[in-house]
Amino acid sequence: MTRTSGGEKALRYLLMLAVLAVSVGPFLWQLSTSLKSTTEDIYTYPPGLLPEHPTLDNYQGVADIVPVWDYALNSLKVAAANVVTNLAGASMAGYALARLRFRGRKAAGLAFVAALLVPLESVVIAQFTMMRDLQLNNTLTAVVLPGAVGALNVLLMRNAFANLPYEVEEAAVIDGANVWQRFTRIALPSVRGTLAAVAIFAFMGAWDDFLWPLIVLSDPDRFTLTVGLNFLHGTFQQNPRLVAAGTVIAVAPLLVMFACLQRYFFRGVGEGAVKG
Amino acid sequence: MQRAAGRTPERPTARAGRVRTHRAASPWLFLLPGLGVVAAFVLYPFLSTVHKAFTDARTLTPGTWVGLRNFRDMLDDEQFRVALRNSVLYVVAVVPLTVLLPLLLALLVHKKLPGVTFFRSAFYTPVVASVVVVSLIWGWMLDDRGLVNGILRFLGAGPVAFLGDQWLLLFSAMALTVWRGLSYYMIIYLAALANVPRELHEAAAVDGAGPLRRFVSVTVPALRSTMVLVGALSSVAAFKVFSEVYLLAGPTGGPAGQDTTLVMLVQRTGTGLNGRVGYASALSLAVFVLTLLLMLLVLRADRKEADG
Numbered sequence: 001m002t003r004t005s006g007g008e009k010a011l012r013y014l015l016m017l018a019v020l021a022v023s024v025g026p027f028l029w030q031l032s033t034s035l036k037s038t039t040e041d042i043y044t045y046p047p048g049l050l051p052e053h054p055t056l057d058n059y060q061g062v063a064d065i066v067p068v069w070d071y072a073l074n075s076l077k078v079a080a081a082n083v084v085t086n087l088a089g090a091s092m093a094g095y096a097l098a099r100l101r102f103r104g105r106k107a108a109g110l111a112f113v114a115a116l117l118v119p120l121e122s123v124v125i126a127q128f129t130m131m132r133d134l135q136l137n138n139t140l141t142a143v144v145l146p147g148a149v150g151a152l153n154v155l156l157m158r159n160a161f162a163n164l165p166y167e168v169e170e171a172a173v174i175d176g177a178n179v180w181q182r183f184t185r186i187a188l189p190s191v192r193g194t195l196a197a198v199a200i201f202a203f204m205g206a207w208d209d210f211l212w213p214l215i216v217l218s219d220p221d222r223f224t225l226t227v228g229l230n231f232l233h234g235t236f237q238q239n240p241r242l243v244a245a246g247t248v249i250a251v252a253p254l255l256v257m258f259a260c261l262q263r264y265f266f267r268g269v270g271e272g273a274v275k276g
Numbered sequence: 277m278q279r280a281a282g283r284t285p286e287r288p289t290a291r292a293g294r295v296r297t298h299r300a301a302s303p304w305l306f307l308l309p310g311l312g313v314v315a316a317f318v319l320y321p322f323l324s325t326v327h328k329a330f331t332d333a334r335t336l337t338p339g340t341w342v343g344l345r346n347f348r349d350m351l352d353d354e355q356f357r358v359a360l361r362n363s364v365l366y367v368v369a370v371v372p373l374t375v376l377l378p379l380l381l382a383l384l385v386h387k388k389l390p391g392v393t394f395f396r397s398a399f400y401t402p403v404v405a406s407v408v409v410v411s412l413i414w415g416w417m418l419d420d421r422g423l424v425n426g427i428l429r430f431l432g433a434g435p436v437a438f439l440g441d442q443w444l445l446l447f448s449a450m451a452l453t454v455w456r457g458l459s460y461y462m463i464i465y466l467a468a469l470a471n472v473p474r475e476l477h478e479a480a481a482v483d484g485a486g487p488l489r490r491f492v493s494v495t496v497p498a499l500r501s502t503m504v505l506v507g508a509l510s511s512v513a514a515f516k517v518f519s520e521v522y523l524l525a526g527p528t529g530g531p532a533g534q535d536t537t538l539v540m541l542v543q544r545t546g547t548g549l550n551g552r553v554g555y556a557s558a559l560s561l562a563v564f565v566l567t568l569l570l571m572l573l574v575l576r577a578d579r580k581e582a583d584g
Contacts, residue, residue, distance in 0.1 A: 047426035093310030125546035126321035208406035
């Protein structure tokens, strides 16, 4: 064991505090701005870090100008749908690829690998044209569909199932369990960690997505939160308090989710990086 | 487990002849949702992009075959040159920093000290918050009268028009990308660091190697493949940068569109009622090919270094 000297310890904490200020500071500044009343000067020198008379007026104000809660609800719908479709679609496909033997399995696996190589940015225009042909443009369905089952998630699930020991399933086969029963009762409960990682990233990915909803949604009523914030920013740039309140509304649910689930977060990122 | 028969429960019925594990159709039923989505919304659009790149399609007209005209137009297109320059600059400036800084950060929080998990989680905030949110926050901080200029003025400098100058805008967006990448790639490094045998460090320490020496001759070689992975991930992401620049510089890409990136150009060209879908598809194809080339370049550079 290398021992940590007192001086090194102090230096490490000092550095960590500095990084903390840089990474979290901007969010606190934004929160502070959102709580400042319209009578308070937000352009003081030096900048005032604490609001003099904290108020929630800006949250009311931003909701009066743009339907920010509706945007949040749209984002929530898209994110929830993305979680459900990815969990179901990726685990089923991953199970078939890892555990079932059939003609065409290699080709099916290759299709997912090929899809992984296509950067989404290079197909958004074609996806947009397609959604218009299907008359789905400007709907939340169109926002969800292209990412409904991510190729990376399928491959992550395949790896998770492939790493399970065969013996348990073998016993189930002998007991007469069919493939669906083996999948739902034996295989799925054994890969809960990977399922949690897939769910978290599906949620975050959908909640954060900007380019695709920006392209496919044109009606302000249908905006997701990211597109709505961009709209808010473009229209009310003169009032940073309102934009700040909007961003706090957008970021709060994610921070709460992160705080509750961080155990799975870090494991998921590590897994995705090593195996993806 | 030493059993001769049935190592795999799915052994084909014909060969094993004992246990029928699934009906012939069921694997395809399992694959249907995933394969359907990927085929319909990724693979088909890609083929359609390749096809449309050789047509003069517009948003409302399917267009006709024009051969290589879109690609010739691209070479003469001043906007394309600007966008390509910006995207390449983005990679050149951002990638070295996102390979190195997160590694140093990971080393900082790797050592188990009281409270270190709190710091790790807190550092992750910029990743958890969406890129749109952090871009808006940075936009407000870098505003002419925002926090950064407030501090500069307090120190007797500035104000600096971060968001008014073409280069300062691009640098600000790059700084934002690096800042957000810090903790994102830190996690990947932490996962890899957990696998570096502690004995290597101890042996080096016993041999009298100082911290810097141990970093260069123990940590870096052990993390080589992770550094290559981070390099590949961050260069592809940097090349396709959209949100940060779009939100800081605005939809038109800063002063006279000089901050437009490739993906911004694709988005601007191909959408709207009179979008030039054909030309945008050619641009998309260019993004795809250049991304692949970039990946190959990173992997090749890695191999050369390994040989040398």
